[in-house]
Amino acid sequence: MTRYSRISGTGSYLPPRRLTNAELAAELATKGVETSDEWIVERTGIRARHFAAPDVCSSDLALEAAKNALDAAGLQASDIDLIIVATSTPDMVFPSVACILQNKLGIAGCPAFDVQAVCSGFIYALTLADAMIKTGSATKALVIGSEVFSRILDFSDRTTCVLFGDGAGAVVLEASDTPGILASDLHADGKHVGILCVPGHVSGGQVLGDPLLKMDGQAVFKLAVGMLESTARAALAKANLTDADVDWMIPHQANIRIMQSTAKKLKMPLEKLIVTVDQHGNTSAASIPLALDVSVRSGKVKKGDTLMLEGVGGGFTWGAVLLKY
Numbered sequence: 001m002t003r004y005s006r007i008s009g010t011g012s013y014l015p016p017r018r019l020t021n022a023e024l025a026a027e028l029a030t031k032g033v034e035t036s037d038e039w040i041v042e043r044t045g046i047r048a049r050h051f052a053a054p055d056v057c058s059s060d061l062a063l064e065a066a067k068n069a070l071d072a073a074g075l076q077a078s079d080i081d082l083i084i085v086a087t088s089t090p091d092m093v094f095p096s097v098a099c100i101l102q103n104k105l106g107i108a109g110c111p112a113f114d115v116q117a118v119c120s121g122f123i124y125a126l127t128l129a130d131a132m133i134k135t136g137s138a139t140k141a142l143v144i145g146s147e148v149f150s151r152i153l154d155f156s157d158r159t160t161c162v163l164f165g166d167g168a169g170a171v172v173l174e175a176s177d178t179p180g181i182l183a184s185d186l187h188a189d190g191k192h193v194g195i196l197c198v199p200g201h202v203s204g205g206q207v208l209g210d211p212l213l214k215m216d217g218q219a220v221f222k223l224a225v226g227m228l229e230s231t232a233r234a235a236l237a238k239a240n241l242t243d244a245d246v247d248w249m250i251p252h253q254a255n256i257r258i259m260q261s262t263a264k265k266l267k268m269p270l271e272k273l274i275v276t277v278d279q280h281g282n283t284s285a286a287s288i289p290l291a292l293d294v295s296v297r298s299g300k301v302k303k304g305d306t307l308m309l310e311g312v313g314g315g316f317t318w319g320a321v322l323l324k325y
């Protein structure tokens with residue numbers, strides 16, 4: 001019998017501190033940085049974001065999201081035999097957030113590792129977990145995107161600091177005799193490193209270079225739409241499906257204009273677009289599983305629906321996962 005993988009539970013977690021655009025603008029104004037709710041909403045669709053408290057790390061957010069996903073799947077942490085965390089904001093240089101999370105979940109022994117593909121991280125992680133389940137290396141995987149992007153924002157740079165937020169989203173992916181994940185498509189092109197990066201690194205006990213996010217927003221915008229369109233088409237072709245077969249599109253939640261432009265290029269009605277960027281900002285690797293969990297819990301996404309998850313981010317990396325929920 002063919003072995004497939006299928007999502008059996010979703011979960012998410014947002015740190016309690018929520019800042020509206022007006023609240024963020026007021027805070028930035030005290031530092032001489034000028035922005036407004038109108039500018040942020042018009043250019044990005046973002047209205048609010050959550051920021052974690054200074055002592056809260058990616059593994060803490062991941063833990064809450066993981067517990068919610070395990071509950072939804074009706075499983076205990078001890079049932080899990082694989083943990084993959086997608087993050088660009090790990091608790092420490094090493095070990096991985098996945099290992100720290102495994103310990104916080106009170107389990108030991110199963111493989112646990114991080115994936116670093118920035119905003120495409122969850123798509124990469126889900127594809128890996130699917131492959132490991134299909135080849136029999138795992139049966140019940142926790143796949144998580146978790147980020148504290150507030151730690152790497154330059155709050156004197158209004159072109160970037162208004163865009164991002166913190167949060168985590170998780171799924172339990174289980175071996176199944178019915179499909180689940182129908183197709184995946186992953187890509188990277190390292191020549192675009194410079195347009196979206198955090199160029200600092202640790203050396204000899206010091207941080208060398210600038211450890212804060214740098215972005216050429218217009219260059220990112222132009223690349224992102226084309227990549228999201230082509231990877232969605234590739235995933236559909238691999239599964240022998242067309243855009244009309246997709247019930248919900250859950251793209252990386254970076255900017256409403258990128259999401260709407262991609263949907264238009266794919267001739268996907270805007271009603272099929274799941275949007276949480278307005279309430280979460282861009283939570284990088286967490287944005288897709290967060291949006292998935294919100295739409296499952298609100299009753300929009302139902303069992304049996306066909307979902308197109310797709311992401312694009314620093315690297316550049318991009319990719320899509322087409323699945324039956």
Ligand code: ACO
Binds near residue numbers: 218
């Ligand atoms: N508040 C007020 N004014 C601002 C702000 C702000 N927060 N930021 C920039 N401006 C000003 C600029 O200084 C500029 O002023 P000027 O004309 O006097 O020089 C003006 O607004 C226009 O700036 P642009 O950079 O041209 O604005 P643009 O329309 O390109 O919007 C944005 C910028 C929102 C970053 C856009 O380029 C974008 O969405 N790019 C995609 C980037 C993205 O979403 N990245 C997410 C990470 S990547 C990923 O996840 C895939």
